[in-house]
Each structure stands twice: as C-alpha cells, then as structure tokens.
Amino acid sequence: MEAYVKSTIENGIGTIEFFHPQSNSMPSSQLKNLVEEINNLGKNDNAKVIILKSAGVKAFCAGASFDELISIKDFETGKTFFSGFANVINAMRNSPKLIIARIHGKAVGGGVGIACAADYTFATENASVKLSELAVGIGPFVIGPVVERKIGTSSFAQLAINATEFYSAEWAQEKSMYQDVYETPEEMDAEINLLAEKLAQSSQDAMTKLKEVFWKGTDDWDQLLTERAAVSGQLVLSEFTVNAINQFKKK
Template structure:
C-alpha cells in the first residue's frame, strides 16, 4: 500500500508528495504530522537544495482537513490538537533554509491553501481553482490566515474567506500573488516545475538561506499565533451546529 505522504530525492531536488486521491488529498492529523516531519528531514539533508511539494492525481491538489476525522473529534483538546497539525506544517515551512516550489495540479480547498501559501514559488495548472470553505461548515481559516494574508494580503483573504462556497480561478490567484506561473496542461506544468527547480538548486545556498529568512522576517510570532488560532478553530469545530453539518455531509 502506498504511503499517504511520500518522499523522493533526485539531483538535489527533494519531492514531497501527498497520496490520498480517494479523499481528494484531504489531510488527516497523521498525514499532517508526516508532512511536517518530512519537511524537517529535507531541511536537514545537505544533499537537497530545493523542495517540490505536489500531490497525486489531476483533479485536486488538497481538499484541506479530513472532514471525516473532524466529525469524530470528541473534545476541544482533541480538536485543537487536530488543527495544530496545520500550524506545525506552516512553522516547518517558515523555518526552511531552502526554497519550496508548489506544483499545484488541481483544486485547492481550505487548509490546502495554507500549504500553497507557505511555498516560496507556486506553479499551477490552469484548472487549479481555490476556495476557503471553512465558514460554510461553521469554522474559519484561522490557522492558515497569517500565511495566506502574507501571500495575498488582507483584502483578498477577506474576499476568499467570506465567499466560502465560491471558487476563485487560477488567474485570480495569480493576480493576487498566490501563483507565480500558470501552465495550460500537465506536461507544461511538469516542465515549468523542473526548470524552476533546477534553476533554484543552482543558486548559492547561503544566499538562498539569507534571502529566504528576509522574505519571512515578519513571521516570528507564528510560533504562538498559529497554535492560539488552532484552539479557536478547535472550539468552533466542536460546536453542535458544526458537528451536525459534518455528519450530514457523510449521509448525502
């Protein structure tokens, strides 16, 4: 059976892949831990000069949090622990000494958008629409908010978070600064990702590390803020109305 999160290293490029197509690449708490741990492993590996984050399949990059797991949370503490998984991923991305390229081949929902926003350079397929759906089930994108706002600004984040049932297309995401390039087909997507990965891997590592730290210099408070936001989200996720919405979703 294929691992839900896999890692390959080739020619100084480390590729982290999410493999959960049966659930639209939604993330369980265990998968979040594995992603965070894999990022830490890549950060420590001197043979890796650049990182690519991608997912299996063609339709969905990441559907965010596993709604099935959310519907089984039995306490506020357990819910906070669940959403802290996104915090751990984003903090690992913040702490990286190497550039991260996002290969976004399909739609992005909820917490998946946080992973996209944590990448330094994002190349997306033309069908890679985005949506922050949290409000529609009774929670909010609080944990990923600092990362998304850092990338697209507060106004665009407000628009996205309030339009919880509406998609924004790849062109919108590029205009707002979330995507750097858009590919018209999957072959072009792979070519662009490989080209940028080779380019970034050739940069002097100390210069990359210094520049990346400068890019992320206003995020020191994330170590506290993201976990506080996880507690806020966890409490909302345990509300009766939210749990009813989640359970009804699986009865459809």
C-alpha cells in the same frame, strides 16, 4: 491506494509527494508525516531546493479530513488536530530550503494554506481555490496569517467570507497566490523542473538568507498559529459544525 507521504532527492532537488484517497485530504497522521518530510529535507545537505506536490489528477488538496473532524469530541483533540496544519505551515516557513509548490488541481482550506506557504507556487488552469471553513462554522483561522500575508487582507476576506465559492486559478494568480499558471500539468512540470534545476545550482547560503528576508516578521507564528488552532478546536465542537459537516459528507 492507501495514504502516504514520501520524499526523494535527485540532482540536488528534493521532492515531497503526498496522497490520500479522499481527494488528498489531510488527517492528523498525514499532517504529521508531511511535517517530518519537510524537516528531513530541510536538514539534508543533498537537497538544495524542495518541490512539494500531491499525487493524482484531480484535487491538489481538499483540506481537513471530514472523517476526522466529525470524530472530534473534546477541545484538546480539536486543538491538536488543527495544530497539525499550524505545524505544516511553520515547517515550510522555517525550512532553510526554498519550497516550490505544484498545484495541479483544486485547493481547499488547508490546501490553500500550503499553496500560500510555499516560496514559489506553480499551478494549472484547473487549480481553483476555496476557503470553505466558514461554511461549516469554523473559519480559516490557522491558515489565515499565511494566506493574508500572500494575497492581502481584502482578498483573504473575500475568500473567507464567500466560503462556498471557488475562485479561478487566474484570480489566484492576479492576487499573487500563484506565480505562474499553465494550461496543462506537462507544461507546468517542465517549468518547475527548469526552475528547480537552476536553484539546485545556486548558492545554498544565499537562498537561505533570501528566505529569511521573505519571512521577516513571522517570528511569532509558532505561538500565533497555536492560538488560532485553539480557536478552531473549540468551534469544531459546536452543533452547527457537526450538522454542517454531516451535510457536506452526504453530498
């Protein structure tokens, strides 16, 4: 199957689904399409709440596309690539609709950022998390603000520093990254649908105002995340990072 991002609306519930054959990783085109779908549903009066999910039964999102990372040869290209993740987080933050994330499997790097940028996050017991960026010489700079905001500085530092270790869904729930964790996807989906149906019957104005409260203090993120993208865009050019990514790709 080829990569895609698609959205549907049914009974007031907008659903965005993305897929990439390489463990739902995120090349630039995928990030751009995801931003467009988030923005489109945010403007569509027929969608009162948004569910964000990925396809497949394994990884929720493996983060940045290593194939694209290894192809970056100059700073501007690197900055543009990492700005794609900044744009996704800001689109989720700025959307007037509450966003529910469905995390069915492992979330790495940018996938953790998506989980933390959602307003309410469901997961299964298989949805362990890892911030692997430091292991390839970059660091989770772009997604750092949203992860730190959700789980606190100490827990963010733990993830960022211990960059080769997966942390369990139970750990993520304890740190408030996940609100609810279920044994099976079927159990999770039943609860997601129940909450989404309730929200679809709620006041749109009230939900939008509530979301503004949740995200108070992040008005500078358009600039902040762009600055962070520049940091990553420079580091990705290093010899250390090139060698590290090549080693990861051989595994």
